[in-house]
Amino acid sequence: MRLTVQLFANLAEMCGARQIELCNLPQPLTAGLVMDAFVDRFPGLDPMRDSIMFAVNAEYVSLDHPVCASDEVALIPPVSGGSDDPFFRITHEPLDPTEIHDLVRSDAAGAVSLFLGVVRNNNLGRDVGYLEYDAYPAMATKIMRRIADEIRERWDVLDIAMHHRIGRLEIGEASVAVAVASAHRGEGIEACHYGIDRLKAIVPIWKKEVWSDGEEWIEGSLTPAAEIDAASD
Numbered sequence: 001m002r003l004t005v006q007l008f009a010n011l012a013e014m015c016g017a018r019q020i021e022l023c024n025l026p027q028p029l030t031a032g033l034v035m036d037a038f039v040d041r042f043p044g045l046d047p048m049r050d051s052i053m054f055a056v057n058a059e060y061v062s063l064d065h066p067v068c069a070s071d072e073v074a075l076i077p078p079v080s081g082g083s084d085d086p087f088f089r090i091t092h093e094p095l096d097p098t099e100i101h102d103l104v105r106s107d108a109a110g111a112v113s114l115f116l117g118v119v120r121n122n123n124l125g126r127d128v129g130y131l132e133y134d135a136y137p138a139m140a141t142k143i144m145r146r147i148a149d150e151i152r153e154r155w156d157v158l159d160i161a162m163h164h165r166i167g168r169l170e171i172g173e174a175s176v177a178v179a180v181a182s183a184h185r186g187e188g189i190e191a192c193h194y195g196i197d198r199l200k201a202i203v204p205i206w207k208k209e210v211w212s213d214g215e216e217w218i219e220g221s222l223t224p225a226a227e228i229d230a231a232s233d
Contacts, residue, residue, distance in 0.1 A: 001025040006074040009134040009206035010217040032063030058139040087161040088144040090137040095174040104159040104181035113188035117176040133166040136204040155187040
C-alpha cells in the first residue's frame with residue numbers, strides 16, 4: 001500500500017519536502033503504523049515522536065485510527081499559538097483590521113471586539129529580525145469554525161471572524177486577527193479573548209522566529225492527546 005503524507009513547518013524542513021510518499025505499508029493500516037514507517041525512513045524524527053500529531057482528512061486522530069490509501073494524511077508538529085470563507089481565512093496577504101471589522105459588524109451589534117497579534121522585535125531576551133508562519137489551511141479554517149461554534153455556545157454573540165497570515169512577516173505587521181460582534185461589550189471581549197487563546201492552542205499554524213544568529217520553530221503548549229481532545233470537544 002502507498003500513502004502520501006503531508007508535512008509542515010520544521011517537519012517539512014527536516015525531511016526536505018512538504019509531501020513524502022511511503023510504500024509497502026502493511027494492511028490493515030493505522031496512524032501508528034504510518035508513524036512507525038515514517039520514523040523508520042527518517043530516524044532523526046524519533047526524538048520528536050511523542051510531540052508529533054496525526055491528522056486524517058483534516059481531523060486530529062489517535063494513533064489507533066484506521067488509515068486507507070485514499071485518506072488525506074498529515075503529520076502535525078506542535079502548534080505554536082487558503083480558504084474561500086471570508087470569515088475564517090489563512091492568507092499570504094497583509095491583514096486588514098477594517099475588513100475583518102466590517103465582516104462582523106451589524107446594526108444589531110453594540111460592540112465589535114477586535115484582537116490583533118503583531119510581530120514584535122524581541123522574545124525571551126533575543127532580538128527578533130522577522131517571523132515566518134506556516135499552516136495547514138484546510139484543517140486550520142475547519143478548526144477556526146469549530147472554535148466559533150464553541151464561542152456561540154458560551155456567549156451571546158452575533159458574529160465571529162478569524163484571519164491568520166502566513167509566510168514572512170516583518171516587525172510591526174499583524175499576524176492574526178479575531179473579531180467578535182455582540183450586543184454588549186462584556187460578552188464580546190470575553191469571547192474574543194477565548195477565541196485567540198483557543199486559536200493559538202489548537203489551530204495548526206506554526207511560527208518560526210528568525211534572529212541575527214539563528215532561527216527556531218516555536219512550539220505550542222498542549223500535548224498531542226490534549227489537542228485531539230480539545231479539537232473534538
